[in-house]
Amino acid sequence: MDEQMDTKVNQPSAVMGLLLAPLAVLLALATTRVVGIEYDLTLTNMMPMLVVAVASMLALLPRIVQESQPGLSTSTVSLGVLVFALVGAEVLYAFADVDAVAALMFALIVVFGSNLDLRGRHEWRTAMTFSAIGFWIAISAAGDAYAALPSTYNMESGQLVSTMNLERQATAYVFFASWTLATLVGVLAGVLARGTVNPAGEEGWFSFLGQTDGFNRSALPLMGALTVSIVAFVGSLWHFNSVDVIDQLGITTENGYHGYAGYWSALLTSVVAFIVAGMVAERWYTRAMLVGSMWTLYQVAAWFEAGIWYSEDLDGTWGALIWLAITFFLCVGIYSIGNHERFGGWANLGEHEPSQARLFLRAHGSSMMIALAFLVGLAIRVQWYAVPSMNAFGTGNWDMTGGSDPWYMKRVVDYILANNAHLVFDADRFYPIGGINPRPPLFSWSMAIGAMVLEPFLSTPEDAVWWSMLALPAVYGALTVFPIASMAKDHFGKGAGVLAAWLIAFMPAHVTHSTWALADHDAFVMLFISIGFMYWLRAVKYSGSARITKTTSAHPLSFVRAFNDVAQHRQAAMANAALAGVAFGIVALGWKGFVVGPSILFLAYALQVALNMFRRRDSTTLSVMFLVMLTTIFLMALPFYAHPQFKLVFDSTGLQPFLFIFGFTLAIAFVTTGFRDKPWLLVLGTLAAVATVFFAILYVLKTLELSDAWDVLFTGSGYF
Incomplete structure (x- = not known):
């Protein structure tokens, strides 16, 4: 206790943290001079960075106020911060000639920065400040690159070709590389400031660095990894600026092309650096040397292969042998050092004395890897589609993929924004007769x-529509990582969750239907179907198979009593079943084929009920949960499907398949609950006989062409 009190007394004052924001601005301005970015030191140019710096300094005030007035409640301070942030952002936007993005940054940094600071996450607050300031430097660097790169290029053959897409790709590289660099510098600044300028927090990711006064030597591996990452991105940007235009644009057909060390090379070098840092923390020095040296050798060899540098001695037949010799002697050198009496012979940390890096990975490794899977999944859904979608002729310089459906979605979105209402009757469908818009509203309304949200931040409302329609499918697709990972993690552990996240992030079938510019409902539907499955499986996990209701009968009131018993004793399961219903209800309001999700669960439910009867287990809780889920879906979907202009309640493309499932579930639930204690052969035989008669009637009606219910059930409303 005394040690903790001494630590708190020795913590730096909150006033010291005020120095970091001005330092970030000065570093940003110095960077513009060193790199050669044309940046006029006018108030207009500097205003966004100054706004960020002021917001970061204001984010420290709540902690200063609480230290001076300990009796002030945290909720009061948080409410005051929120009000101040919103009012301040509005004042800046309306009266200080600050654009919407900078005003939004002000509000976010004040709110989230103060929250991080009050919770002791000072390193993240510092990183956020540097990243926000770096955002504006990255925009300036990208603007310089865009101005310097040509949109047309004279080939050696004399042909003039358009390089607009290549120009934009290179500009995007400069922006993201510069922004990532600034963020890494911010993280390093936060680590260096821990215990010196900022207090050393006792919770969160950086708490694993330990509590020390002054410079923290135990954080040297992390500092080294961050430094290597910064050098990698600095080197990548320097190399981009040093090569010819054909290399910057990526005109691979021209003689002398070799490209430049791009973003992914620097990013992967950063990943390897962090892996090596973890090995060093574990005292796996031999492995660290091997991984680090082999990656360095690979990068050097890759640059040689690409033509970035060249040596005649390393080319040809003898060159291959020389590369092999270099690899061999590197490994020999590492082996010799590892076994040297003076320089090697180090002992690895045992399981009983794990390093802070291992403890960190145990606590946060799976969450970090799942978040990384989301970011990588988003990147691969955007990178190869974004630029081509912005360079189309005949469609206002914007384009979409996926056939005609996205374009009809665009028509619906335009109508919504113009009329503040959903497009129900479309005069251009079946022209000149007109027809009903066949699309449920939610996906269109989300775009x-x-x-509407993006409009204040872009030059024209039309651009806001395009950015929303092009970007949201990729965002929905990448977000699917989280429910998939959560399902695997809930039932099979953290490792399975990480594996599932990366599998769905790279799954070709999912990627191709959730890319940038594919403005159809596929990604939206898959996201919320996955969420529905996630909550349903949680409901099943919490339900159990205990007999909550002691006795049951075929009387309807007995079923109601069983329902009440489940609601009282299985609240967590019921809540998750309702949330599953909400997720599937969202799907129903975005896609008329939503019934595919509940259908899959119904088949699993029916099979589980049958197995429970064989094993003499109670299925009442399972039946009640499934009915709760279906009822929630029905109540959410009914306002749209029962609209008098749509008339989709009993339509085969509407709610009819869902109503069949609802009816089947009611029948199974009533019979298996009311006759729970009867012999399983009698109960299942009765259900099978009733089902056989029912389906026979449907088949006869189909044969007589009096009903299409048979096709609705066995072809998935035409989807199968």
Whole structure:
């Protein structure tokens, strides 16, 4: 206790943290001079960075106020911060000639920065400040690159070709590389400031660095990894600026092309650096040397292969042998050092004395890897589609992929924004007769709302519509990583969750239907179907198989009593079943084929009920949960499907398949609950006989062409 009190007394004052924001601005301005970015030191140019710096300094005030007035409640301070941030952002936007992005940054940094600071996450607050300032430097660097790169290029053959896409790709590289560099510098600054300028927090990721006064030597591996990452991105940007235009643009057909060390090379070098840092923390020095040296050798060899540098001695037949010799002697050198009496012979840390890096990975490794899977999944859904979608002729310089459906979605979104209402009757369908818009509203409205949110930050409302429609499918697709990972993690552990996250991030079938510019409902539907499955499986996990209701009968009131018993004793399961219903209800309001999700669960439910009867287990809880889920879906979907202009309640493309499933579930639940204690052969035989008669009637009606219910059930409303 005394040691903790001494630590708190020795913690730096909150006033010291005020120095970091001005330092970030000065570093940013110095970077513009060193790199050669044209950046006029006018108030207009510097205003966004100054706004960020002021917001970061204001984010420290709540901690200063609480230290001076210990009796002030945290909720009061948080409410005051929120009000101040919103009012301040509005004042900056309305009266200080600050654009919407900078005003939004002000509000976010004040709110989230103060929250991080009050919770002791000072390193993250510092990183956020540097990243926000770096965002504006990255925009300036990208603007310089865009101005310097040509949109047309004279080939050696004399042909003039358009390089607009290549120009934009190179500009995007400069922006993201510069922004990532600034963020890494911010993280390093936060680590260096821990215990010196900022207090050393006792919770969160950086708490694993330990509590020390002054410079923290135990954080040297992390500092080294961050330094290597920074050098990698600095080197990548330097190399980009040093090569010819054909290399910057990536005109691979021209003689002398060799490209440049791009973003992914620097990023993967950063990943390897962090892996090596973890090995060093574990005292796996031999492995660290091997991984680090082999990656360095690979990078050098890759640059040689690409033509970035060249040596005649390393080319040809003898060159291959020389590369082999270099690899061999590197490994020999590492082996010799590892076994040297003076320089090697180190002992690895045992399981009983894990390093802080291992403890960190145990606590946060799976979450970090899942978040990384989301970011990588988003990147691969955007990178190869974004630039081509912005360079189309005949469609306002914007384009979409996926056939005609996205374009009809665009028509619906335009109508929503113009009329603040959903497009129900479309005069251009079946022209000149007109027809009903066949699309449920929610997916279209999500893109329309996205456009409304983006409109203040873009030059024209039309651009906001395009950005929303092009970007949201990729975002929905990448977000699917989280429910998939959560399902695997809930039932099979953290490792399975990480594996599932990376599998769905790279799954070709999912990637191809959730890319940038594929403005159809596929990604939206898969996201919420996955969420529905996640909550349903949690409901099953919490339900158990205990007999909550002691006795049951075929009387309807007995079923109601069983329902009440489950609601009282299985609240967590019921809540998750309702949330599953909400997720599937969202799907129902975005896609008329939503019934595929509940259908899959119904088959599993029916099979589980049958197995429970064989094993003399109670299925009442399972039946009640499934009915709760279906009822939630029905109540959410009914306002749209029962609209008098749509008339989709009993339509085969509407709710009819869902109503069949609802009816089947009611029948199974009533029979298996009311006759729970009867012999399983009698109960299942009765259900099988009733089902056989029912399906026979449907088949006869189909044969007589009086009903299409048979096709609705066995072809998935035409989807199968």
